[in-house]
Amino acid sequence: MQTVEVAPGIFRLELPMPFELKHVNVYVLRDGEYFTLIDTGLQTDESRQALNQKLAALTVPVERINRILITHIHPDHFGLAGELRERTGAELVIHRLEVALMEPRYARAEDLVHDVAAWLSKNGVPPAEAEFLKSASMAAREFVSVVEPDTLLEGAERLPIDGTDIEVVWTPGHSPGHCCFHWPARGVLFSGDHLLPKISPNIGLHPQSGADPLDDYVFSLQRIRRLEVETVLPAHGDPFYDHRGRIGEIIEHHEARKAALVRLAGAGAKSGWQLAAELFQGIMQRNVFQQRLALQETLAHCQSLAVDGRLQKLVSRELVTWSAA
Numbered sequence: 001m002q003t004v005e006v007a008p009g010i011f012r013l014e015l016p017m018p019f020e021l022k023h024v025n026v027y028v029l030r031d032g033e034y035f036t037l038i039d040t041g042l043q044t045d046e047s048r049q050a051l052n053q054k055l056a057a058l059t060v061p062v063e064r065i066n067r068i069l070i071t072h073i074h075p076d077h078f079g080l081a082g083e084l085r086e087r088t089g090a091e092l093v094i095h096r097l098e099v100a101l102m103e104p105r106y107a108r109a110e111d112l113v114h115d116v117a118a119w120l121s122k123n124g125v126p127p128a129e130a131e132f133l134k135s136a137s138m139a140a141r142e143f144v145s146v147v148e149p150d151t152l153l154e155g156a157e158r159l160p161i162d163g164t165d166i167e168v169v170w171t172p173g174h175s176p177g178h179c180c181f182h183w184p185a186r187g188v189l190f191s192g193d194h195l196l197p198k199i200s201p202n203i204g205l206h207p208q209s210g211a212d213p214l215d216d217y218v219f220s221l222q223r224i225r226r227l228e229v230e231t232v233l234p235a236h237g238d239p240f241y242d243h244r245g246r247i248g249e250i251i252e253h254h255e256a257r258k259a260a261l262v263r264l265a266g267a268g269a270k271s272g273w274q275l276a277a278e279l280f281q282g283i284m285q286r287n288v289f290q291q292r293l294a295l296q297e298t299l300a301h302c303q304s305l306a307v308d309g310r311l312q313k314l315v316s317r318e319l320v321t322w323s324a325a
């Protein structure tokens with residue numbers, strides 16, 4: 001039985017995913033006689049069944065779920081939100097910057113593919129590869145249905161729960177409107193994808209990202225570092241405890257990557273695609289989804305370096321290149 005009470009009245013439901021990353025955690029929070037859900041899992045039969053079974057095992061009647069908090073709109077977090085709201089009538093709560101991403105990403109994806117194609121070409125992806133890469137994330141659409149939220153967040157809101165409050169912490173970086181949910185009375189932080197125990201979340205520069213997502217991300221980590229937290233409950237993997245230690249490791253990892261890029265760009269101006277191939281050795285043999293993430297991740301680091309004056313970003317109508325400052 002995977003369902004566990006990770007803290008009094010807080011239950012972790014591990015839901016399956018057909019990806020390299022095998023599970024996503026959904027949390028159920030007792031709130032008097034009602035329940036709040038944090039994230040939803042994918043919109044797949046497997047995930048829906050697992051969620052139903054686990055709720056039944058906890059004897060949580062679906063109609064008692066009166067609020068759904070969403071960390072961000074990636075399919076593994078937001079996929080079932082539309083369907084669940086329909087079934088429960090729950091209040092759907094999400095940061096307003098995520099809402100702006102929904103329509104282009106899931107409802108008007110053809111337009112987005114067009115923007116992505118232009119962006120790939122500018123970043124040095126050869127036409128043959130770009131043809132595959134541009135629609136690499138189209139498949140994600142089937143795991144989600146678009147739904148209008150009830151309550152929009154900006155950060156710093158307090159949401160009443162069980163006689164106490166959950167505080168919304170806006171943590172842009174992995175996604176522009178990513179939010180963590182801090183429950184001080186319980187010493188718990190629901191960290192979404194912002195802070196994970198084993199992997200570092202993908203931070204990418206792309207047409208739907210913030211303009212300098214890596215610096216946003218690091219700033220958001222500092223915001224989390226200041227919180228008093230006993231237990232971090234992440235969206236992927238097991239609960240963990242030393243959030244400041246983990247934040248330190250992740251910041252070091254990005255610093256090391258930046259230093260590597262400065263070295264690579266020292267040999268002359270290169271496109272993001274060239275740098276990604278050199279930074280992520282072997283990535284070009286992997287699938288198009290991995291290749292696109294590698295490119296986005298490389299560009300996020302280059303952008304941060306250019307903002308800092310450690311790289312030069314040269315832009316023409318056709319191409320963006322990066323070289324030593």
Ligand SMILES: [Zn+2]
Nearest residue numbers: 072074174193
């Ligand atoms: Zn995500």
